[in-house]
Amino acid sequence: MAKLTEKEIDYELMRAIQHGDMIAFNKMVDRYKGRLMNVIGRMLSSTEEAEDVVQETFVRVYQHRQSFNFKHCFSTWIYTIALNLARNELRKRKKFKFYEINDMQGNEAELAVDAKVPSRLPQVLSAAIESLPEKYRVAFVFRDIQELPYDEVAKILGVPLGTVKSRVNRARMMLREKLQPKLEEHNALSKGTLLPVGLF
Amino acid sequence: MRCRKVRSFLSAYSRDELDGRKKLRVSEHLLTCAHCRKEEAVYRQLNETVAEIPEFKPSEDFNAKLLGRIANERFAETRTKAYMPKKAPAFSWAKLAPVMVSACLALFLVISYVPFGAGPSPEMANDGSGLDDSYLTVSPDSNPNMTVQLHKDWSLNEQLAWNQKLDRISNSITPATSRTSWNSRGVLTSGGIRQDATPYYRVNPVLKVKVTPLTNSKREDALTY
Numbered sequence: 393m394a395k396l397t398e399k400e401i402d403y404e405l406m407r408a409i410q411h412g413d414m415i416a417f418n419k420m421v422d423r424y425k426g427r428l429m430n431v432i433g434r435m436l437s438s439t440e441e442a443e444d445v446v447q448e449t450f451v452r453v454y455q456h457r458q459s460f461n462f463k464h465c466f467s468t469w470i471y472t473i474a475l476n477l478a479r480n481e482l483r484k485r486k487k488f489k490f491y492e493i494n495d496m497q498g499n500e501a502e503l504a505v506d507a508k509v510p511s512r513l514p515q516v517l518s519a520a521i522e523s524l525p526e527k528y529r530v531a532f533v534f535r536d537i538q539e540l541p542y543d544e545v546a547k548i549l550g551v552p553l554g555t556v557k558s559r560v561n562r563a564r565m566m567l568r569e570k571l572q573p574k575l576e577e578h579n580a581l582s583k584g585t586l587l588p589v590g591l592f
Numbered sequence: 593m594r595c596r597k598v599r600s601f602l603s604a605y606s607r608d609e610l611d612g613r614k615k616l617r618v619s620e621h622l623l624t625c626a627h628c629r630k631e632e633a634v635y636r637q638l639n640e641t642v643a644e645i646p647e648f649k650p651s652e653d654f655n656a657k658l659l660g661r662i663a664n665e666r667f668a669e670t671r672t673k674a675y676m677p678k679k680a681p682a683f684s685w686a687k688l689a690p691v692m693v694s695a696c697l698a699l700f701l702v703i704s705y706v707p708f709g710a711g712p713s714p715e716m717a718n719d720g721s722g723l724d725d726s727y728l729t730v731s732p733d734s735n736p737n738m739t740v741q742l743h744k745d746w747s748l749n750e751q752l753a754w755n756q757k758l759d760r761i762s763n764s765i766t767p768a769t770s771r772t773s774w775n776s777r778g779v780l781t782s783g784g785i786r787q788d789a790t791p792y793y794r795v796n797p798v799l800k801v802k803v804t805p806l807t808n809s810k811r812e813d814a815l816t817y
Binding site: 414429430443446536571572 | 604607631638639642646650661
């Protein structure tokens, strides 16, 4: 028996969910909760809020399970729902801007990037991604972190393929500009050519 | 290809997303340009670092919380369906059906128990349609095949006398073996079927009933018979 593709597995599970199979729904949650958390978490920069949005996404999937069109990819559908909910959340944030003590001391992402003391590179990159403008950040997360194909990203975002490629390229260039000094410093440290004062 | 153009392709080149011709030209440029080579190395390191960045992970009780929400959702759906107030329709067969059944039943009872015309009319009794129940059919013991009709509203004695009279007339024409007579108990008896070959005339004892309108008391008796 031929091995089912990811898309076919999604369809099988979705058919079972449409017939009221809660075990299939649980399996679907297990398949997508990590991916959605990763995307939405990077969009909202908050684990708690991301979890709320992802939960709401699965509730919406359950509510509208009968209206799912099998002509389309399930992953595209669920990512689109999650993205729209995350955008709503961001819009709410703009309306009601919350200030925290940390914010008064400066943007954490900028602090991490501009810090004189070298941090671990993944954390620095994570902070740099969060500091990107939303449209570049979303395209970058879908393409380079989730590793979705360009055409699927275009479908999820509802923009032309060329626009997605352009946004991803632009996001990579911005990240390189932000991280190049850090990377050079990191490389110098790893080679032992540069020892910043106060590190040891 | 110039550096500026090459740099716009470097991120895609570092991820091996370029097609053959562009890829070749960028590769050729990188062999000769140290600055672009350095930039390409940064992109490669960036790609490696992307794979290492910490992930946002859902909490341990994510599924439990979600399934709880879904359960509430399902309960709410059921409750909404069960208690959703519906607009009362202006006309409903379901409501009208019991009323119609009751009306039909009442009409049937009225038709059944009200004596329209109180029994058969005199004309009906005389029309020979067989629907008239004013007559009794009696058979003599000796000849069950023979039947005589008696009017139940007449006195039995009068009818017996009348039949005996007819019998006498009949006996005066036909032989005694075949005559029909009434015995002492008032039961019609027959002499049986004639056995000899003597020709005879037979007058069947058919009663010519003179029907008279029934009085009220007799009508009641007829109904309760």
